[in-house]
Amino acid sequence: MLDTSSPHVRAVLPLLYVAWADGVLVPSEADTIRRQIRAQDWIDASTREEICGHLDPQSPPTPTQYFRWIRALKEGAAQTSVTTRCSLAELGVSIAAGGSDGAALPEPSRRALEDIEAALNIDGEEVLSDLLGERPEPEPPAVEAPFEVDALTALLDGTHADLRERVRTLLQDPVFAYRPDLDTPAYREQVLHWCERLAEQGLGGLGYPEEHGGDGDMGKFITVFETLAYHDLSLVIKFGVQFGLFGGSIHRLGTENHHEAYLEPAASLELPGCFAMTEWGHGSNVRELETTARYDPAAEEFVINTPHDEARKEWIGNAAAHGRMATVFAQLHTDGEEHGVHAFLVPIRTEDGTPMPRVRIEDCGEKMGLNGVDNGRLWFDKVRIPRENLLDRYGRVAPDGSYDSPIPSPGKRFFTMLSTLVGGRISVARAGLSAAKSGLTIAVRYGNRRRQFGPKDEPEVPLLDYRTHKRRLLPRLATTYALHFALDDLTTRFAATGRDASLDTIEAEANALKAYATWHTTDTLQEAREACGGQGYRADNRIGRLKADTDVFTTFEGDNTVLMLQVAKGLLSDFRREFRDMNLLGMARFVADGMATRVTELN
């Protein structure tokens, strides 16, 4: 049994400890140390041999012996001032000096020990932090922010800070409390009920003209949308379908009579409505959707028809349960001519909620998320609607069936109609960003409190002190700030654009930012989930829900890949026009081919 109170033994104890620390002492290593130990004539001969006896790969120390060594090292170290920055040689020398007989070691001993240590290529710091001290209680994290919180808040809240604050206050009302236990039918009713409360507050019609009870300010509407997205994502999407897509299509594609008749009922939710563009067969390629609207001059009516099953309307929000009217996109036929996609107001349910005759409705069923929104399918079996139900800002049909439009080319007309959806795209990008912010807040806060691993003589380390953890969260936080300001700026410019001005550049930016921001959301929420470890997987941590609800943001309001192809194509066409350079033409062709002729548009 090694006498751990002997200064000579104590001097080499750190090396003995390390030699056995990974359990297996390789013969060549053992030889090296033994050779060196035997050369230390300041250690008396018998002790030298005893030490060498403990360096035999064939007879490791027992756990109890090993435990005693550790205890001797710890106790010895506690009486000295060694830190984790010291070498093992220093530790040995120090605890030898502090040993029972107090005798200091001869001067050359330290250098000799250092040589052994170097020969063994040991990371002394790691070993020492294993040995030294007990872990004290963690300090509470500092709470003082190193910047002016109010100033940053004001900057982030932006132009419509008051409105934001109003929405936040509203959402704190117990009426808006989460009810995680609701099944899908009850959740849908809950979300409808919430939308009604928001409508009562006049928040639905903010984007509509003042003469129809609105505020004429899309900036305000988008602010509300973005703020609601910190709460429940089904709520924000239902809100968007009713007031943004349904009401917005009437506002942007209709004319005075439609505004007069429908904007106020839409804003008050007296008339719940849908935006029925997508078909089963055509999602991104809206231009080729197959629902028809044939004009019958004898009756002065349009006949809305679903020619076959692939032409059924698919995924239509508000259709499965609550919608009573739908803006239906269909190919207009009149006077023997085909004029492309136009929008028509089609009643789909009576006031008591039964489907209208010749309208068939089906529920799209459970989704990965957003189950508070009732998405449905619609079939029209030669449904007749009055001529006035054509939303006729970009195309009119006279009673005799003759067609007129301020835009002669059907292509240009189509794109102009769809550019009215830019507001929706900006809204979705901002709502996605709100969810990313929620997820980041959860993960960053957790990372600042959760401690895991750490040096022995210090509290465990908050996750955010690890470089990897910082790099997982902080660049995403920075991008989130950047996107916030980019989208805020875009919103401001969009809101300032008159109803008749061209949206061309704003549209291209909205397409690119919608795709970029929603992909950023998906990526950020994934990282936030993982950064919370197991706790990120709890349902009540919210990240799972945020992930599932926003997953479709990359698909709807314009599929991201298709949007990005469009943006790229636009940029390359611009180049082509500017330079007329064959190489650039080649590049443009490459992208254009990738889309097989042309990606028309998407909703």
Place this chain on the structure above:
Amino acid sequence: MLDTSSPHVRAVLPLLYVAWADGVLVPSEADTIRRQIRAQDWIDASTREEICGHLDPQSPPTPTQYFRWIRALKEGAAQTSVTTRCSLAELGVSIAAGGSDGAALPEPSRRALEDIEAALNIDGEEVLSDLLGERPEPEPPAVEAPFEVDALTALLDGTHADLRERVRTLLQDPVFAYRPDLDTPAYREQVLHWCERLAEQGLGGLGYPEEHGGDGDMGKFITVFETLAYHDLSLVIKFGVQFGLFGGSIHRLGTENHHEAYLEPAASLELPGCFAMTEWGHGSNVRELETTARYDPAAEEFVINTPHDEARKEWIGNAAAHGRMATVFAQLHTDGEEHGVHAFLVPIRTEDGTPMPRVRIEDCGEKMGLNGVDNGRLWFDKVRIPRENLLDRYGRVAPDGSYDSPIPSPGKRFFTMLSTLVGGRISVARAGLSAAKSGLTIAVRYGNRRRQFGPKDEPEVPLLDYRTHKRRLLPRLATTYALHFALDDLTTRFAATGRDASLDTIEAEANALKAYATWHTTDTLQEAREACGGQGYRADNRIGRLKADTDVFTTFEGDNTVLMLQVAKGLLSDFRREFRDMNLLGMARFVADGMATRVTELN
């Protein structure tokens, strides 16, 4: 009104059509064309002026006029042999020749038209595919595989093809039918019931020694695990907790008496059990968990205790509802010494399912996924268990309390104990990959059938024909194949390693591949979801469920980031040993610092 039957008009009609196609004719463009038209003396003078009249940016054609031009172009083109590869000039010349009077145009006209076309920098192909033909019905996609399907299947099924086939057949039994409508309690019972059916088939104990009713083949066990993961992920995790973690800990950390007493009841599910390692306060940093096991030599018992709330066992699979025993990891104290983390068998429920005295159990509640697994929390209030319940392969306590171990260093002992979990890590990587394969199958099949956009005279294009779509799915498919074979190879080597052989290199590979494969799963399922567009968001499309269930695979059985840091650290230490080079040392420090001292281990 332009006479679209005149050959001269017809010759320039394609140019007129294009000039107005994007709705706005810029004055400078209009000037260019007018100048060129006026120079064409083969067109009679009045027609020239009439054409120029239709090139006035101030008075666009009416939609009806424009529609007539289009009809004339389409009808004209139909009588000729122009294709989308022709220029607009060729189209003009051809339809002029096919016009009412049949007169061919003079030779220079084509070159003149080509000059105008070039000056306008038009993409003729795009314009022509807009104009030409109707879209025919799509051809059904080819079904013949261009490789030997049976040979590839055999290669993928590998060594245990028969066993795989047996599991697949079993899963087709109506007993295993999905029941998407189940609530959490019913789903948990369903999954337990499924595990019992698998146990009846002898599939639970495949990895245990033959003398205890097993097959002694971890390769077989992992094959079953991987194959089950094509079905239900909660099933595979519950299966893994019971037979892999609970039973496996008895097999790998226990000795003969434990094997005799517990392996058969574990394999038959007569004794449902848990693997209780993680605590609320310590997940990745298992080495510092705080549950204690103090030996009481008077009673020859261990006292298992949860000293405070952060030391409660957290996330323990099978704990919330079904487990009757748990392998509990705790700090062993005996004979006045602390010997680090050891595993103890602790009964937690009676046969009738009530918690044992002094054991408190709580449900972890709803999770983002895997809700068929009952994860729970455990508190032990000085629970006494017999001395024999220490799983004592790597550490024994004699009746008098003295401790002994084949591995003297607590660090090495700890890592050796945990290396017995390598099988679980390989299993989880393979199960994740199964889910990625399911998702890819869904997305690739859909991409091969779903058509969207396309040239006018051809069927819409299957998504997989688009370069972007290919690039989204096929590299991931290739990586999936690569990972399949890498993991298969690793499994074979792992299964061939004796119980007493060192797992060092296999462990490092398992850590790296576990992290890489499960991140690949997360990424692949995300892309698969998006590649299916809206249909990817349907609950019954399965991708949502696969995503939610596998999301935690990057966290449990070793958090991926921590595993990767460990792998990197291991590699750098190897380098350091080999080269003793300061620069490499610097690199090693960098990574090591990033982990603040050392990442010990993780479960």
